[in-house]
Amino acid sequence: MRLFAIRLKMLLKSRANVFWTFIYPLLLGLFFYMGFGNLSSRSSFATVHVSVASDMADPVLLEAFTSAEYDDGKKVFQVHAKLSREELEAVLQEERITGYVYREGGEITYRIRTNGIGESIIKSFLDEFIQMEHLFQELGQLDPDVRAGMLADLMKDNRYLQEINTATNPDYNNFVIYFYALIAMTCMFGSFWGVSLVGDLQADNSYRALRTAIAPESKLKLLTIYFLAALALHFSGNLLLIFYLKYILDVEFSQNLLLIILASFVGCVAGIAMGTFLAGIIRAPERKKEGIMVVVSLFSSALSGLMMVKVKYWAETYFPPLRFINPAGLVTDSFFSLYYFSDLSRYIRDLLTLSVLSILLVFGTYLKMRGEKYDSV
Amino acid sequence: MVVKLENVTKTYKKGVRALDNLSFEVRDGEIFGLLGPNGSGKTTSINCLLGLLKYESGNIEVFGEPMSANRYDLKAEIGFVPQNVAVYTELTVYENVDYFCGLYVKEKEKRRRLVEEALNFVSLLEYRNVYPRKLSVGLLRRLNIACGIAHKPRLIIFDEPTVGVDPQTRNRVLEGIKRLNREGATVIYTSHYMEEVEQICDYIVIMDKGKVIAHGTNEELKASIRHGETIEVQLLEPKKEYLELFGKIHNVYSTYYKDDILVIKSEKGSTNIPNVLEILKDKGIKYGLLFSEIPTLNDVFLEITGKELRD
Known part of the structure; x- marks a missing residue:
């Protein structure tokens, strides 16, 4: 506890740390607010282009697709001509449709080319359709025609569309995404804390680190204490940012603020863990490491779609493992999934992946630093 | 024997051989001087001895036990005063000594007493609440020493502690080292200032190009030429x-x-x-x-x- 308190004091006394953690995100938030404030407007989803396999005789599903409408009466889906699987695959790759539906082993399934809002709408719509279909199959005593009619009617119910539209927040607002991006980016700033904490533990980095390295104190213990101290400050900075955005700038997040805070917390852990790991494995002076961290943070943030949402999907399409190893991508994905989906499964998956990744990164750092001997100090 | 280096060879990445089959022993209770010009391998040998540096061959023992980075029991008995001032500018004088002492001594009351003693030893009690940035070079050197000795180690290593200090501070440092030795600590003192080594060391090893070129007491060395x-x-x-x-x-x-x-x-x-x-x-x-x-x-x-x- 004593080491934790001293470490906190050390970090708080560093003006650079305080600025980048507490002041800079607030300033950026203010600039975002000033820049995007007048762009705030209600948005509506575009019509999604889908197609159905030619061997799929399922009038109820087709009816459900064609009759689904948004609140404003616009069609949710534009259903294209039935085609063979090969033809469908070709038009999908040409991006003429967002996805197509077919049956495999008696089950309705779908194929999409990438991830996105349209794709998510297809997925959620089908999930609900299949759920309803199973429900009605269980109520097998109903006349099949009546059953089909009820199913088609139920799918017309735009409650489903309201739900996907950020559940309880009808004010779907594009510019909120930028504030999510800001929080995610601030989480990634934790990498600088990581560099700083490793710098104080690696004997070849500074004389005070050398003095700490020769003390009879386990690296794991010091790494943990330093990490927790950095996390305490970094997370405080993020909390301050979230409350500032919500209560001072009146940014409308999805209503579940606790989930945003939780994602931010895990994001902070991941940010520091990433910095810790990279600083641990890179042999360079601290200044150089900070420079590398700027590049890595910006690059990973860019790949996670902080600047342009589509980049994330392109990057993850061409290099799928990125979905699991890019902390910035996972943080933004968790925020976006909170924003776009009422279902928390993707959010939970993102946070779990992020947690596992963070543990692996910190453990990797420990393995690297444990009993470390240097070529030169 | 407090320290034993046996045929230690260390080559840096660029092919520079810093230690070349280096061997020496430090006896309990002595002030052991490691004398040599800059680049002779003094600091490298100390860093190997502290378990910080990799070396190709040879053995290093401290208190009769093989030394390694994970020998916390051995590290607990060693104090180190590095050549450069190694303190946290974000902490006050007292907090710095308390922090480094706390890496060795967990008991709060005992640590408080040790920190007070260390500050008193280097005459820094009146600066206890001052931040290092406001200290002169001489006072910083004294703080550097206090951080290395506060936990009352059995073996204290001073690596060129007087580089860049005024004669008054130098004399104070040397007097302090003799006093620590009188109080029971074994001291290893590295320097390229022969006068200092002559003044305080009981036994001297002269190094050049990573090798021991002469060793003995001050008198023995002079008698050998x-x-x-x-x-x-x-x-x-x-x-x-x-x-x-x-x-x-x-x-x-x-x-x-x-x-x-x-x-x-x-x-x-x-x-x-x-x-x-x-x-x-x-x-x-x-x-x-x-x-x-x-x-x-x-x-x-x-x-x-x-x-x-x-x-």
Whole structure:
């Protein structure tokens, strides 16, 4: 506890740390607010282009697709001509449709080319359709025609569309995404804390680190204490940012603020863990490491779609493992999934992946630093 | 034996051999001096001894046990005062000593007492709440020492602790080291200042190019060389022929000019001052100052390596 308190004091006394953690995100938030404030407007989803396999005789599903409408009466889906699987695959790759539906082993399934809002709408719509279909199959005593009619009617119910539209927040607002991006980016700033904490533990980095390295104190213990101290400050900075955005700038997040805070917390852990790991494995002076961290943070943030949402999907399409190893991508994905989906499964998956990744990164750092001997100090 | 290095060889990445089969032993209770010019391998040997550096071959033992980075039990008994000031500028004087002492001593009350003692030892009690940025170089050096000794280690390693300090601080540091030794600590003191090593060390190892080139007590080292006396005469009219003239004196083995000063070096034996004075008088050579110097560790180094310690 004593080491934790001293470490906190050390970090708080560093003006650079305080600025980048507490002041800079607030300033950026203010600039975002000033820049995007007048762009705030209600948005509506575009019509999604889908197609159905030619061997799929399922009038109820087709009816459900064609009759689904948004609140404003616009069609949710534009259903294209039935085609063979090969033809469908070709038009999908040409991006003429967002996805197509077919049956495999008696089950309705779908194929999409990438991830996105349209794709998510297809997925959620089908999930609900299949759920309803199973429900009605269980109520097998109903006349099949009546059953089909009820199913088609139920799918017309735009409650489903309201739900996907950020559940309880009808004010779907594009510019909120930028504030999510800001929080995610601030989480990634934790990498600088990581560099700083490793710098104080690696004997070849500074004389005070050398003095700490020769003390009879386990690296794991010091790494943990330093990490927790950095996390305490970094997370405080993020909390301050979230409350500032919500209560001072009146940014409308999805209503579940606790989930945003939780994602931010895990994001902070991941940010520091990433910095810790990279600083641990890179042999360079601290200044150089900070420079590398700027590049890595910006690059990973860019790949996670902080600047342009589509980049994330392109990057993850061409290099799928990125979905699991890019902390910035996972943080933004968790925020976006909170924003776009009422279902928390993707959010939970993102946070779990992020947690596992963070543990692996910190453990990797420990393995690297444990009993470390240097070529030169 | 407190420390034992046996045939330790360390080569840096660029192929520079820093330690070349280096061996020495440090006995309990002594002030052990590691003397050598910059780049001779003193700091490298200390860093190997502390378990920080990789080395290709050889063995290092501390308190009779093999030393490694994970030997916390051995590390707990070692104090280290590095060449450069190693403190946190974000913490006050007291907090710095308390922080580093706390890495060794967990008990709060005991630590508080040790920190007070350390600050008192280096006369920094009145600066306890001051931040390092506001301290002079001399005071920073004292803080650096306090951070390394507060936990009362059995073995204290000082790596060139007086580099860049004023003579007053230097004397204070050296006095402090002698006092720590009197209180029971074994001390390893590295320096390229022969005067300091001569002044405080019981046993001296002279290093050059990663090797031990001589070792022994101050007296033993000086006795091991043929040089016995250096007489320097400031001549008002230096002439080349005087070199031969004074070179003929019994036991003189070298004469040369250092600017306008004639340097006469003699082998061990009786002093040559009367002989030099007689020649000066007989030949009517005008001179200013004349002084004689007994052998120094620099002479030892010079005789073995052919170069000055501070080259």
